[in-house]
Amino acid sequence: xxxxxxxxxxxxxxxxxxxxxxxxxxxxxxxxxxxxxxxxxxxxxxxxxxxxxxxxxxxxxxxxxxxxxxxxxxxxxxxxxxxxxxxxxxxxxxxxxxxxxxxxxxxxxxxxxxxxxxxxxxxxxxxxxxxxxxxxxxxxxxxxxxxxxxxxxxxxxxxxxxxxxxxxxxxxxxxxxxxxxxxxxxxxxxxxxxxxxxxxxxxxxxxxxxxxxxxxxxxxxxxxxxxxxxxxxxxxxxxxxxxxxxxxxxxxxxxxxxxxxxxxxxxx
Amino acid sequence: xxxxxxxxxxxxxxxxxxxxxxxxxxxxxxxxxxxxxxxxxxxxxxxxxxxxxxxxxxxxxxxxxxxxxxxxxxxxxxxxxxxxxxxxxxxxxxxxxxxxxxxxxxxxxxxxxxxxxxxxxxxxxxxxxxxxxxxxxxxxxxxxxxxxxxxxxxxxxxxxxxxxxxxxxxxxxxxxxxxxxxxxxxxxxxxxxxxxxxxxxxxxxxxxxxxxxxxxxxxxxxxxxxxxxxxxxxxxxxxxxxxxxxxxxxxxxxxxxxxxxxxxxxxx
Numbered sequence: 001x002x003x004x005x006x007x008x009x010x011x012x013x014x015x016x017x018x019x020x021x022x023x024x025x026x027x028x029x030x031x032x033x034x035x036x037x038x039x040x041x042x043x044x045x046x047x048x049x050x051x052x053x054x055x056x057x058x059x060x061x062x063x064x065x066x067x068x069x070x071x072x073x074x075x076x077x078x079x080x081x082x083x084x085x086x087x088x089x090x091x092x093x094x095x096x097x098x099x100x101x102x103x104x105x106x107x108x109x110x111x112x113x114x115x116x117x118x119x120x121x122x123x124x125x126x127x128x129x130x131x132x133x134x135x136x137x138x139x140x141x142x143x144x145x146x147x148x149x150x151x152x153x154x155x156x157x158x159x160x161x162x163x164x165x166x167x168x169x170x171x172x173x174x175x176x177x178x179x180x181x182x183x184x185x186x187x188x189x190x191x192x193x194x195x196x197x198x199x200x201x202x203x204x205x206x207x208x209x210x211x212x213x214x215x216x217x218x219x220x221x222x223x224x225x226x227x228x229x230x231x232x233x234x235x236x237x238x239x240x241x242x243x244x245x246x247x248x249x250x251x252x253x254x255x256x257x258x259x260x261x262x263x264x265x266x267x268x
Numbered sequence: 269x270x271x272x273x274x275x276x277x278x279x280x281x282x283x284x285x286x287x288x289x290x291x292x293x294x295x296x297x298x299x300x301x302x303x304x305x306x307x308x309x310x311x312x313x314x315x316x317x318x319x320x321x322x323x324x325x326x327x328x329x330x331x332x333x334x335x336x337x338x339x340x341x342x343x344x345x346x347x348x349x350x351x352x353x354x355x356x357x358x359x360x361x362x363x364x365x366x367x368x369x370x371x372x373x374x375x376x377x378x379x380x381x382x383x384x385x386x387x388x389x390x391x392x393x394x395x396x397x398x399x400x401x402x403x404x405x406x407x408x409x410x411x412x413x414x415x416x417x418x419x420x421x422x423x424x425x426x427x428x429x430x431x432x433x434x435x436x437x438x439x440x441x442x443x444x445x446x447x448x449x450x451x452x453x454x455x456x457x458x459x460x461x462x463x464x465x466x467x468x469x470x471x472x473x474x475x476x477x478x479x480x481x482x483x484x485x486x487x488x489x490x491x492x493x494x495x496x497x498x499x500x501x502x503x504x505x506x507x508x509x510x511x512x513x514x515x516x517x518x519x520x521x522x523x524x525x526x527x528x529x530x531x532x533x534x535x536x
Binding site: 039040041042046047048050051147148151152154155157160161162163165166169242243245246268 | 307308309310314315316318319415416419420422423425428429430431433434437510511513514536
């Protein structure tokens with residue numbers, strides 16, 4: 001198989017990465033894409049670096065069995081802790097969320113005052129602030145873990161008073177800090193974007209790292225000369241580690257169309 | 269080693285089972301107890317029966333390596349789906365949460381009108397209503413999944429307006445249904461008991477299955493003649509599947525004293 005016809009691999013701890021894969025479908029409509037959601041071991045955001053790194057290696061190995069030409073880590077927690085290990089261990093391009101998201105935020109911010117929200121693991125590792133300050137050491141960066149946003153998004157409590165009460169608690173400091181860009185540093189968070197936008201106000205631009213990552217992978221594929229030359233729509237394959245029923249249901253709600261068979265695979 | 273000196277094994281998906289183990293420490297102060305928290309794969313409540321059963325078998329096998337004389341399944345989700353498999357597969361007493369909790373609720377209810385709350389897996393499996401109606405088919409049972417109670421309890425948001433807003437949503441039907449006993453069918457829920465009690469009112473007795481299960485295991489050990497004859501305090505050992513730091517921190521907050529070394533073990 002010529003390299004350009006190989007699929008792109010994408011993995012996440014569960015359903016959060018679907019917000020990223022939706023961007024990929026739009027940006028790269030002719031690429032075959034294989035998505036793996038580790039639904040048996042979800043969530044990663046509250047687990048230790050050691051465990052997350054181990055799972056990330058297993059997930060990448062699984063995708064390599066499907067002959068992928070690149071791997072997109074559609075999970076900020078994994079991006080925050082496992083990218084150096086994955087890049088060292090595997091001989092294909094590995095695209096994370098942190099780098100592209102940081103560049104996008106810097107481009108959008110006029111005040112150089114940027115906020116970041118994410119899981120406890122992402123924030124504790126200071127993944128975004130390190131990446132942002134590495135690009136521009138003059139930036140002011142404020143970070144905050146929002147651990148309840150994932151379960152609230154998964155329960156679909158978008159317009160619930162409880163979500164507003166929790167968002168107001170989590171985001172209070174950003175309002176007084178006068179940021180003008182807020183990085184949604186977890187792939188679940190775009191689902192809560194309407195609430196987050198209302199709480200932080202319209203002057204703050206919300207940065208969806210998935211948008212930036214989709215642009216980044218396209219650039220990398222072009223530079224490597226392996227962008228698909230096909231003009232027909234790419235094939236999309238979904239794999240999960242728990243039984244597929246609930247994943248298929250949520251994914252089809254999210255995409256608005258049938259996604260075909262979702263296959264359960266063994267992971268360890 | 270004589271059988272009475274063997275330890276009791278307890279497992280849960282994470283920290284929820286600590287509410288049960290606290291009851292065991294009080295009821296059986298002279299027993300050695302080994303607790304395993306599957307913190308790498310937590311939570312179980314949103315996962316499929318197949319995956320939960322597989323994990324339950326692995327966890328029981330792990331405890332048997334420590335030569336336990338009985339296993340307490342300190343997790344309602346596992347109790348709801350995996351008990352028949354565990355009882356068939358393993359030749360030691362297996363104590364679940366559902367049976368003891370149901371008996372306790374029936375004893376406490378005067379109106380025979382009982383409510384049950386739990387994870388989605390526990391409620392979807394109708395574990396409590398089947399057990400309750402099996403004992404007394406005249407009962408009226410109302411069940412409701414409360415999936416956000418676990419993350420709220422784990423975040424320690426006990427007195428937060430968001431917790432009240434969510435509790436009012438979840439528990440609304442119980443108030444109009446006029447129940448007089450509410451089974452806390454998830455080991456995390458006793459942590460939120462003050463909020464739950466306020467929302468359902470003082471006429472409703474909250475049923476903590478952990479209390480009932482502690483009584484049940486004592487009865488079983490006495491009947492089998494393997495209750496510890498030691499008069500010195502039992503040894504308590506804690507094992508986890510993710511790194512121990514956060515577990516140790518939360519457990520010590522919960523117990524109010526040092527719990528010694530928490531050991532990480534491999535599970536699969």
